[in-house]
Amino acid sequence: MNDLNNNITIAVDGFAACGKSTLAKALAKELGYIYIDSGAMYRAVTLYFLDNSIDIEDDLSVASALEQIRITFRNIDGNNHTFLNEKDVENEIRAMRVSDFVSPVSTISSVRRFLVACQKEMGKQKGIVMDGRDIGTVVFPDAELKLFMTASPEVRTKRRLLELESKGISDYSFEQVQKNLTERDRIDSTRSDSPLRKADDAIVIDNSALSTAEQLMLALTLANEIIEKKNIRESVNG
Ligand code: CDP
Numbered sequence: 001m002n003d004l005n006n007n008i009t010i011a012v013d014g015f016a017a018c019g020k021s022t023l024a025k026a027l028a029k030e031l032g033y034i035y036i037d038s039g040a041m042y043r044a045v046t047l048y049f050l051d052n053s054i055d056i057e058d059d060l061s062v063a064s065a066l067e068q069i070r071i072t073f074r075n076i077d078g079n080n081h082t083f084l085n086e087k088d089v090e091n092e093i094r095a096m097r098v099s100d101f102v103s104p105v106s107t108i109s110s111v112r113r114f115l116v117a118c119q120k121e122m123g124k125q126k127g128i129v130m131d132g133r134d135i136g137t138v139v140f141p142d143a144e145l146k147l148f149m150t151a152s153p154e155v156r157t158k159r160r161l162l163e164l165e166s167k168g169i170s171d172y173s174f175e176q177v178q179k180n181l182t183e184r185d186r187i188d189s190t191r192s193d194s195p196l197r198k199a200d201d202a203i204v205i206d207n208s209a210l211s212t213a214e215q216l217m218l219a220l221t222l223a224n225e226i227i228e229k230k231n232i233r234e235s236v237n238g
Pocket of ligand 1: 131
């Protein structure tokens with residue numbers, strides 16, 4: 001038996017700024033898996049559209065822009081960095097001008113088809129933790145573990161402000177950030193193509209009152225139970 005067969009796929013979905021990437025990153029590290037931030041890919045496409053003045057109502061412009069886009073990830077000093085056409089855009093994609101435009105861009109079906117195809121390719125080997133909005137429903141509907149994260153709006157806003165500050169972005173008010181999160185959740189949950197929703201078989205984690213260590217412990221226990229069962233099945237089947 002190939003060792004890779006013991007790896008599983010983990011999907012982490014949920015509302016804006018509720019700790020998905022913190023959990024997914026830590027989980028991947030503990031398990032020795034690849035971590036992919038699918039939201040960063042939607043943000044990178046949005047940055048390209050903004051910088052190149054792409055009219056998102058014009059299907060042809062969107063299609064030819066997508067042909068020019070290549071998104072990759074690299075680990076720099078232990079941190080995940082998003083590259084758009086070989087340029088490090090990790091900080092730029094977190095700016096409010098991108099946050100304010102990313103949800104409308106994410107409603108476009110051709111954008112979703114393009115990114116979902118890349119994401120499925122990245123997950124072919126399993127051993128991956130991916131976070132986003134449609135990972136358990138569309139990208140990896142067969143994922144062995146699906147988590148759906150929630151947290152109170154106040155907690156989410158505070159966490160996002162701190163996260164932005166840690167990236168040197170400190171010019172946004174509580175109200176501005178909260179408004180952006182609420183508006184993105186509204187658009188993401190109501191779009192017709194792959195709206196944000198909990199997969200029927202996802203486990204809900206409300207982390208409003210959990211520390212990052214506690215939420216990691218919870219998710220790791222769930223993941224290890226599944227991996228263990230898989231190992232037993234495979235040793236029985238030879
Ligand atoms: O701010 P937060 O980390 O919660 O969001 P993100 O994961 O960076 O995602 C930014 C935006 O990309 C979301 O608000 C969605 O509009 C879109 N997105 C999506 O449509 N599907 C995904 N799988 C991931 C993100």
